[in-house]
Amino acid sequence: GAGVSQSPSNKVTEKGKDVELRCDPISGHTALYWYRQSLGQGLEFLIYFQGNSAPDKSGLPSDRFSAERTGGSVSTLTIQRTQQEDSAVYLCASSLVGGGARDTQYFGPGTRLTVL
């Protein structure tokens, strides 16, 4: 596809369950980012992948959160033992080179996660 795609678009889960969110970046983009958007916290950075380098996990809020990127393309964000405070929209973005003055991040439509 032409843009960043994410699935599912909506996910409702029960507290304590694990969830997986998927992101398919723009073809040819080497950098991939996950952000979280919630009412109380605004937009927060979670994790960043650049090529084959080790990811920058500095934004992950707890060890229940993890992400991987397979083959330098698709990424999966996993939240284990979900809590109600994990309810948010999870946004994925990709950029061409992951650096440089004009390296613009393009966002997907997001996954709305609701933890009951």
Added chain:
Amino acid sequence: AQKITQTQPGMFVQEKEAVTLDCTYDTSDPSYGLFWYKQPSSGEMIFLIYQGSYDQQNATEGRYSLNFQKARKSANLVISASQLGDSAMYFCAMREALNAGNMLTFGGGTRLMVKP
């Protein structure tokens, strides 16, 4: 301290008029980029315009322009000839070159409502 501040939680503008959305930022990094994104009710973050810290001229993209005042650390978005489709949330974001993670830091956003 907030790195990106958007002081207008909500704004109204009459259709066909121009509107300015405020953004101030805080950084000690001499090299940085400033971005504006639009988020309509559908939820997708749409890139609008970019301004680099070393750019000599204000950025323009169609009806969007940036009023970049480096000494004041402000990068206000100007939308000319507002249209009903401009009604959305608008986010100002910054990327600092010294930030190895390359992530964007977002402001709290401004909700723009265009009146017919």
